[in-house]
Amino acid sequence: MTTPQSPGQWPDPTYQPPTPGWPPQGSEPPAPPAAPAYPPYQAPPPASAPGYPTPAYGQPAPYVVATRPTNGMALAAMIVALAGLVTCIAFPVGAVLGHVALKQVRQTGEQGEGYAKTGIIVGWIGTALAIVGCGLYVALVGTVLRNLPNVTSSTSY
Numbered sequence: 593m594t595t596p597q598s599p600g601q602w603p604d605p606t607y608q609p610p611t612p613g614w615p616p617q618g619s620e621p622p623a624p625p626a627a628p629a630y631p632p633y634q635a636p637p638p639a640s641a642p643g644y645p646t647p648a649y650g651q652p653a654p655y656v657v658a659t660r661p662t663n664g665m666a667l668a669a670m671i672v673a674l675a676g677l678v679t680c681i682a683f684p685v686g687a688v689l690g691h692v693a694l695k696q697v698r699q700t701g702e703q704g705e706g707y708a709k710t711g712i713i714v715g716w717i718g719t720a721l722a723i724v725g726c727g728l729y730v731a732l733v734g735t736v737l738r739n740l741p742n743v744t745s746s747t748s749y
Contacts, residue, residue: 659703666693666704669711673718680722687715 673686690711697705 661702663693663697663700663702663704663708665689666697666702666707666711669693669715670707673711673714676715676718676722680718680725683715683718683722685715686711687719690715 669686669689669692671686672682672689676683676686690708690713693704694708694712696702697708
């Protein structure tokens with residue numbers, strides 16, 4: 593028997609011809625092992641929401657993210673300072689609330705540092721602009737009153 597080779601290739605040096613008489617004549621090749629039987633697929637139950645019982649043993653636990661609470665005074669500082677855009681009186685209140693809230697946030701580790709800083713920045717800039725605006729208004733009224741002609745009333749009763 594000769595070594596099988598493909599056209600245009602060298603013969604395979606590791607080729608060994610089959611042993612004569614194997615497999616025995618008339619015997620069937622062994623059947624492959626049967627595949628294991630798996631249970632049918634079942635979709636997992638939905639994860640439980642907060643306040644509901646944890647799933648039974650073997651079920652995945654719900655994914656819970658621990659968050660720090662937000663400081664209420666920091667949120668109030670931002671809201672009051674932004675309300676100063678309408679009222680002009682609330683600017684300094686928002687700034688002071690922001691300073692107090694920023695101190696609390698740093699001591700307690702709560703969230704809300706950005707809210708507190710927004711209250712401080714908007715509050716003090718708004719306060720400065722409101723003071724400048726009031727000064728300009730007083731100067732404008734004073735200029736107008738100085739430039740009015742002297743009017744005397746000549747009505748008699």
